[in-house]
Amino acid sequence: MGSWFEANLVSVLNGGAIGCLLFILAIGLSLVFGMMNVLNLAHGAVFLAGAFIGWRIGGESPTWGTFALAVGAATLLGLLAGAVLSAMTEPLRNRSHLDQALLTLGIALVAAELLSMTFGNDVRATNAPPGLDGTVPVLGTDYPVYRLFLIAAGLLLAVTAWLVVSRTAAGAVIRATVADREMVSAIGIDDRKVKLAVFAVGSALAAVAGVLGGPVYGARPGLDSTVLILALVVVVIGGLGSVKGALIGALVIGQIESLGRALFAEAASFILFGALAVVLVLRPQGLFGRADMAGAPR
Amino acid sequence: MDGMRFTRRRLLQLTGAAGAVVTVQACGGSLGGGSSPETSVKVGLLVPQAGVYAPLGTDMRRAWDLWLESHDGKLGDYTVETVVADEGETPQTGVPAAQRLLQSDQCDVIVGIVNSATALGVRDIVHEAKKILIVANAGAEDITAKASSPYIWRSSFTNGQVAAGMGRHLAENGPKDGVFVIASDYAAGAEAIAGFTSAFEAGGGTIAGRADPPFGTTQDYQPFLSRIRNSGAKATFCFFAGAEAVSFVKQYRQFGLAPDVPLYGSGFLTEGGVLDAQGEAALGVHTSLHYTSELDSSHNKEFVQSYQDAYDAVPTVYSVQTWDAANVLDRALRGADGLDGDTLSTALGGLGPIDDSPRGTWSFENQTPKQKFYLRKVEKRGDRYVNAVVTETGAIGQPG
Numbered sequence: 001m002g003s004w005f006e007a008n009l010v011s012v013l014n015g016g017a018i019g020c021l022l023f024i025l026a027i028g029l030s031l032v033f034g035m036m037n038v039l040n041l042a043h044g045a046v047f048l049a050g051a052f053i054g055w056r057i058g059g060e061s062p063t064w065g066t067f068a069l070a071v072g073a074a075t076l077l078g079l080l081a082g083a084v085l086s087a088m089t090e091p092l093r094n095r096s097h098l099d100q101a102l103l104t105l106g107i108a109l110v111a112a113e114l115l116s117m118t119f120g121n122d123v124r125a126t127n128a129p130p131g132l133d134g135t136v137p138v139l140g141t142d143y144p145v146y147r148l149f150l151i152a153a154g155l156l157l158a159v160t161a162w163l164v165v166s167r168t169a170a171g172a173v174i175r176a177t178v179a180d181r182e183m184v185s186a187i188g189i190d191d192r193k194v195k196l197a198v199f200a201v202g203s204a205l206a207a208v209a210g211v212l213g214g215p216v217y218g219a220r221p222g223l224d225s226t227v228l229i230l231a232l233v234v235v236v237i238g239g240l241g242s243v244k245g246a247l248i249g250a251l252v253i254g255q256i257e258s259l260g261r262a263l264f265a266e267a268a269s270f271i272l273f274g275a276l277a278v279v280l281v282l283r284p285q286g287l288f289g290r291a292d293m294a295g296a297p298r
Numbered sequence: 299m300d301g302m303r304f305t306r307r308r309l310l311q312l313t314g315a316a317g318a319v320v321t322v323q324a325c326g327g328s329l330g331g332g333s334s335p336e337t338s339v340k341v342g343l344l345v346p347q348a349g350v351y352a353p354l355g356t357d358m359r360r361a362w363d364l365w366l367e368s369h370d371g372k373l374g375d376y377t378v379e380t381v382v383a384d385e386g387e388t389p390q391t392g393v394p395a396a397q398r399l400l401q402s403d404q405c406d407v408i409v410g411i412v413n414s415a416t417a418l419g420v421r422d423i424v425h426e427a428k429k430i431l432i433v434a435n436a437g438a439e440d441i442t443a444k445a446s447s448p449y450i451w452r453s454s455f456t457n458g459q460v461a462a463g464m465g466r467h468l469a470e471n472g473p474k475d476g477v478f479v480i481a482s483d484y485a486a487g488a489e490a491i492a493g494f495t496s497a498f499e500a501g502g503g504t505i506a507g508r509a510d511p512p513f514g515t516t517q518d519y520q521p522f523l524s525r526i527r528n529s530g531a532k533a534t535f536c537f538f539a540g541a542e543a544v545s546f547v548k549q550y551r552q553f554g555l556a557p558d559v560p561l562y563g564s565g566f567l568t569e570g571g572v573l574d575a576q577g578e579a580a581l582g583v584h585t586s587l588h589y590t591s592e593l594d595s596s597h598n599k600e601f602v603q604s605y606q607d608a609y610d611a612v613p614t615v616y617s618v619q620t621w622d623a624a625n626v627l628d629r630a631l632r633g634a635d636g637l638d639g640d641t642l643s644t645a646l647g648g649l650g651p652i653d654d655s656p657r658g659t660w661s662f663e664n665q666t667p668k669q670k671f672y673l674r675k676v677e678k679r680g681d682r683y684v685n686a687v688v689t690e691t692g693a694i695g696q697p698g
Contacts, residue, residue: 014520060577121352123541125548125575135554141527142554217517218548218575220541222350226517261511262521269483269512 009139011262012255017147019254020154021216025209025227026234027161027246028082028202034241035178036195038089039097041104044228045111046081046203050074050210051219052115055124058214067129067211074207082203086196108224116221125218133215146215153212154250157205161243174198178241233272237279239286248287339376339637341627342383342399344410345434345620349387350540351412353571354616358410358434360609361617365624368604373624374631381405385416392416393423400427406637407432409623412616414438414486421445428639430646432623435616439489442666442696449639451646452666453623455588457486457537458493458697460564463586463671464535465494466691468562469501476506478531478559480522482538483510490537490564493697498535506531516542519549527555534559539566544575551579560584565685568676570614573683580676580683588669589615589657590685601656612682618656625652626662660693668695 029043054062057070088107092099127133128146135142165171176184177194185191210219217223230253238249256275261268279286343362345355359382371378381403383395392413399405400423408424408431411417417436424431425447433441433452437460442452468474479494481487487510495505507529509522526534534555538546543566550561556579565587566572568580591602591612601621605613613621629652630645631637651661660669670693674685 008524010524011521014518018518116348121348121350122571123544123575125544125577127577135552141524144552146552218541218544220350220544221352222541226515257518258521262524265509265521265525268510268521269515272515 008259008262010141010143011259013138013143013151014147015255015258016251017150017254018216018257019251020151021209021213022230022234022253023154023247023250024157024205024212026231026238026250027157027243028205029231030235030238030240030242030246030249031174031198032195032202033235034239035174035181035198037181038093038195038199039100039104040085040089040199041101041228042081042085042108042111043203043206043231044224044226045108045115046078046206047210047213047227047231048112048115048219048224049077049081050207051214051217051223052119052124052210053077053207054211054214055126055219056119058126058129060125061127061133062129064129064131070211071208074211075204078204078207079200081207082200083196085203086199090192090195108228112221112224115224119219121221123218123220126214128215150212150216158243158247165243170197233276235286236276237286239288242288245286245288252287337375337377338379339373339407339631340379340381340403340405341373342381342396342403342405342408342410344383344385344392344396344399344408346386346412347382347384349391351385351387354412354435354614355385357570357614357616358412358620360605360611361613361620362409362624364605364608365621365628367608369624369628373628374634376631376637385410385412388413389416389419393419396420397423400424400429405429407627407642409620409627410434411436414441417441417450418445421447421450424449430627430639430642432627434620434623437489438485439696439698442664443698446665448643448665450665451626451643451662453626454619454667455669456493456666456696457489457564459694460566460586460588460671461490461493461535461537462497462697463588463691463694464562464564464584464673465497465499465503466501466694467586467671467673467689468533468535469498469503473532473560474498474501474503476504476530476532477562478507478509478526478529478534479505480509480511480526480534480536482513482516482542484513486539487513487537494535494537496697513542517545519546520553523549523553523555526559527553531559534561536561536563536567538563540572543567543572547576547583548579556582562586565590565615565674568674568685570616573676573685577683578678581678583676584688585674585676585685586671586691587615587674587685588660588667588671589618590672590674590687592674592684592686593656593658593672594687595656595658597654598656598658613656615657622652622655622657622660625655663695666696668693670694 032038032040053074054070058066132146132149134145136145181191234249234253238245256272260271345358346352347355383399385392411433412435414436417433431450435454437455437457439456479491481491511522562584565585567585629649630642634641634645651659653659660667671691673688675688677686
């Protein structure tokens with residue numbers, strides 16, 4: 001019984017690590033969707049691009065130097081990709097989500113093909129940088145240090161994002177844009193610039209998540225759609241356009257993927273979407289979303 | 299009016315004559331062009347060129363080209379014309395590609411197919427067209443069992459057969475008390491577990507537990523690794539391939555199970571490109587497979603050398619399976635006096651042992667190989683990781 005308890009505590013810890021990684025991935029998608037009302041299905045492709053960059057720069061066994069370089073390169077590429085995506089979706093701004101989905105899905109497919117042409121079709125894996133690549137004893141069992149690092153990175157980002165959004169002038173503009181975009185532009189703020197900035201930062205975080213996720217998920221063709229679906233589920237469960245929603249959504253999904261699969265192994269395939277269905281039935285706007293965001297296109 | 303009628307009739311005559319000339323020319327073209335159909339064979343090479351299986355497709359195509367290059371472009375006395383088609387990832391792409399090879403390209407033989415669902419999906423069209431298909435990878439039992447056809451042969455393996463090799467070995471050499479079995483939750487994984495379990499239990503082994511992580515959607519194996527640890531198992535047998543093989547082997551090491559609970563598996567776990575990605579994490583993993591590039595036989599050394607010279611890469615089991623598909627076709631065509639499915643099927647059935655394969659001698663039994671399996675252990679040689687041979691089993695056929 002004791003070991004059962006301990007093993008499941010490890011699953012809880014692990015759910016936190018996966019959740020934190022998902023948070024870094026999903027916060028960009030949530031803000032862009034929630035604030036700018038743009039559904040960006042190319043988000044997963046940006047993650048995969050980051051993962052491939054991490055592998056290309058760091059190789060199988062990165063040093064701290066190459067790891068930092070990879071994070072920097074992924075940030076730059078993510079900013080650029082976000083800017084391009086923002087520009088491309090601009091003409092569709094007042095069209096339905098379906099049009100946006102078709103455009104960004106097309107971009108995602110083209111990007112995935114370009115990545116496969118550039119980096120090949122092989123499965124790539126990379127290790128954690130030195131010092132983080134070992135294990136520590138946690139509750140009587142070995143646990144990878146790198147995943148503890150992911151928890152730290154995710155929480156640090158969460159605190160930073162919360163401070164920026166709730167305590168700074170830029171954050172006030174962002175919150176105002178979520179609440180009422182027309183009013184923000186009516187008081188003389190160019191909401192296209194806000195959108196560009198949020199898009200760029202959100203995509204940069206997705207690319208960085210790709211680098212950070214490298215030692216856990218690796219890099220391979222097809223990973224883009226897998227993480228896109230996870231990010232979408234996080235956004236739907238957490239609710240749109242809030243840091244808190246993305247964080248809670250990601251942590252919930254992390255627990256479902258980890259603890260849920262440990263406790264209900266037989267139902268592992270559908271437990272994720274089962275939870276999604278439950279949330280959709282009970283709280284269609286997501287756990288932290290606003291009710292007026294759940295309905296028809298605005 | 300008369301003149302008009304004459305003109306019209308004349309016009310029709312001219313048109314008819316012109317049509318006839320075109321027809322005759324067309325016939326002449328087809329009669330005069332190309333070599334006589336008796337001395338050439340058209341082979342459709344159906345391998346994945348895109349998607350997750352693309353690396354396997356590359357290995358297969360390289361082996362096929364290498365065979366033709368080193369045999370004057372011939373199978374038997376027939377000059378080979380190869381039509382390459384993209385199998386893609388799923389039957390949605392693979393089956394139409396096979397259909398095109400048979401109907402538009404009029405291929406005499408099809409070689410290839412990685413995905414078992416695709417192999418089963420093309421079964422009926424191949425069977426009705428009465429053309430030979432040599433399956434050079436797909437390992438579903440049904441291909442040469444429930445869904446068998448006299449025209450469908452296999453030069454690779456069956457999922458249960460590979461796992462049975464390991465089951466037999468563990469039952470004989472241990473650890474045999476308490477092995478945890480884990481495999482991706484899809485047909486191939488289930489067949490592997492069934493093949494392992496029946497061979498292992500027949501030899502007196504006991505199973506400590508079982509898990510089936512969802513196929514294609516599991517990125518993190520921690521919940522399953524915890525179960526393995528809690529079960530108190532002495533060893534783990536697993537079936538994973540591709541990206542899942544990389545994730546599982548790496549996480550098995552990351553969570554510290556590797557030193558305490560040794561990892562055994564079907565050979566695809568550490569074969570080809572996935573081994574490079576696993577790197578150090580795979581050291582010491584034991585697998586069973588019908589080939590490893592490290593085999594110490596003259597046929598294999600010669601094959602590995604020429605493959606390396608041609609492509610600067612080490613051949614994989616996927617290369618050898620395609621090489622052997624060419625090998626058995628070569629032998630069958632030498633004895634056959636036609637290219638139709640029935641003639642070739644009879645010829646394939648009478649081949650006897652294939653004694654010059656890089657994998658060692660094997661023979662057809664129920665149209666699929668009966669072959670020995672090598673117990674392999676991942677070691678580092680120089681700067682690359684290899685599957686070194688530890689020991690080998692006797693010949694094993696398709697289970698069941």
